[in-house]
Amino acid sequence: MTREMTQLELLTELEPLVETNLNRHQSMAKEWHPHDYVPWDEGRNFAAMGGIDWDPEQSQLDPTAKAAMITNLLTEDNLPSYHREIATNFSLDGPWGTWVGTWTAEENRHAIVMRDYLVVTRGVDPVALERARMQHMITGYNPATNKDILHSVAYVTFQELATRVSHRNTGRACGDPIADKMLQRVAADENLHMVFYRNLCEGALELTPNKAVEAISNILEVFEMPGSTMPDFRRNAVLLAKGGIYDLRQHLDEVVQPVLRKWRIFERDDFTGEGERARDRIGAFVADLEAKATKFEESRARALERDRKRAEAVSV
Numbered sequence: 386m387t388r389e390m391t392q393l394e395l396l397t398e399l400e401p402l403v404e405t406n407l408n409r410h411q412s413m414a415k416e417w418h419p420h421d422y423v424p425w426d427e428g429r430n431f432a433a434m435g436g437i438d439w440d441p442e443q444s445q446l447d448p449t450a451k452a453a454m455i456t457n458l459l460t461e462d463n464l465p466s467y468h469r470e471i472a473t474n475f476s477l478d479g480p481w482g483t484w485v486g487t488w489t490a491e492e493n494r495h496a497i498v499m500r501d502y503l504v505v506t507r508g509v510d511p512v513a514l515e516r517a518r519m520q521h522m523i524t525g526y527n528p529a530t531n532k533d534i535l536h537s538v539a540y541v542t543f544q545e546l547a548t549r550v551s552h553r554n555t556g557r558a559c560g561d562p563i564a565d566k567m568l569q570r571v572a573a574d575e576n577l578h579m580v581f582y583r584n585l586c587e588g589a590l591e592l593t594p595n596k597a598v599e600a601i602s603n604i605l606e607v608f609e610m611p612g613s614t615m616p617d618f619r620r621n622a623v624l625l626a627k628g629g630i631y632d633l634r635q636h637l638d639e640v641v642q643p644v645l646r647k648w649r650i651f652e653r654d655d656f657t658g659e660g661e662r663a664r665d666r667i668g669a670f671v672a673d674l675e676a677k678a679t680k681f682e683e684s685r686a687r688a689l690e691r692d693r694k695r696a697e698a699v700s701v
């Protein structure tokens with residue numbers, strides 16, 4: 386097998402693996418309905434229907450849960466951009482095309498169920514949410530890094546796992562068993578998506594190890610959550626990190642490391658030249674992330690301690 390495969394050769398060679406994993410996905414994916422996770426009987430009409438308009442007092446979510454819900458929902462809302470990415474880098478024929486359609490349809494359900502939940506429980510300001518959605522979708526998502534199939538499958542492997550972690554922790558942070566159950570369901574989908582892409586990337590590592598590991602290294606170094614272009618993302622990302630929804634430690638321990646272990650990046654003996662250098666870059670990246678994660682945890686612990694003392698002083 387040549388080490389310099391064209392995009393078309395890669396798509397063709399990987400097609401049987403796509404078919405196997407598509408079948409696997411379809412046998413594992415369970416049908417689910419957003420309305421089963423949304424408390425419809427608590428819903429009341431908004432002002433346009435002659436009901437009571439939204440009031441901040443009605444939200445049961447604390448600031449961290451609100452920020453996490455909005456960030457995760459707006460991220461899901463940008464689906465047309467992600468669809469464009471994978472539709473461009475993957476093929477739309479055969480099992481590739483079936484996968485692109487299946488994945489898109491499943492992802493769409495995530496925004497549906499989260500928005501329905503937030504609307505009927507009056508969890509966030511629906512007008513602000515809609516304005517943020519418009520702004521975010523018009524900006525779209527267009528990462529320069531996902532330029533070919535190898536970069537694409539590497540990116541989505543980490544991204545699906547990152548969203549799984551973020552949804553799962555958001556569910557816990559909401560303090561509402563309904564939200565927790567709903568986001569557990571969404572996180573289960575993200576996990577299946579991650580497995581699909583992780584298996585494909587593993588197949589690519591077999592076919593073209595040096596090019597694949599270079600793509601993995603490039604993606605890790607610039608990885609950003611797909612929602613990074615949304616309004617208030619930086620501010621909300623700080624809140625999410627502080628609240629343990631998604632932080633550097635989780636990124637390293639629950640996303641980066643398990644995937645690298647599964648691909649046996651540091652054990653493989655089929656990298657040469659650029660491939661070996663890419664693996665070294667991954668090693669350096671992991672060590673640097675470890676140092677940053679530890680530093681972040683220490684400064685978070687100090688900040689939480691300061692908050693605790695301040696609260697104590699106020700209550701005396």
Ligand SMILES: [Fe+2]
Nearest residue numbers: 461492495575
């Ligand atoms: Fe999703």
Ligand SMILES: [Fe+2]
Nearest residue numbers: 545574575578
């Ligand atoms: Fe997903």
